[in-house]
Amino acid sequence: MDKSRVITLIxxxxxxxxxGQLVPTEMYKNVFCNISSVSAAEWFEAGRDGLNAECRATMFAYDYNGEQIAELDGVRYGVYRTFLGRNETIELYLERKAGI
Structure with a gap:
């Protein structure tokens, strides 16, 4: 698998x-991944649930620690679903939404 793209997990x-108010402090981690489009079935199912599926990032599972925000090429995405794949990889399904 080609892992030549860099994604920032936030x-x-x-x-x-x-x-005394809780204020978020963001932490950033750059990891190598492969970016691909989502399948038509994934896009349709996500749309039925009110999600705007954009792309899929595949990386080594050990690089992911439950982050819910990812940044790719200066655009922030929400992680709406993950899938543990073969050979110690994980797929992050990303969506664009307001407020990220």
């Missing part, structure tokens, strides 16, 4: 500020 850690 996780958030919440810490209290001076007023």
């Amino acid at each position: 996780s958030a850690d919440y810490e209290p500020d001076a007023l």
Whole structure:
């Protein structure tokens, strides 16, 4: 599998500020992956659930720690589904949505 693309996985850690409110602090991790389009069936099923499926990122499973935001080519995506594949890989299904 060609893993020549770099995707940034973004996780958030919440810490209290001076007023005691929890404020997110983002942490970034760059990993190599393969980007491909989603299948027609995946696109249709995601659309039925109100999701806007865009693409699929395949990477080594050990690189993923449950991050819910990914950035690819300067565009932020939400991770709406994962699939554990063969040979210690994981597929992240990404969607574009407001507020990420």
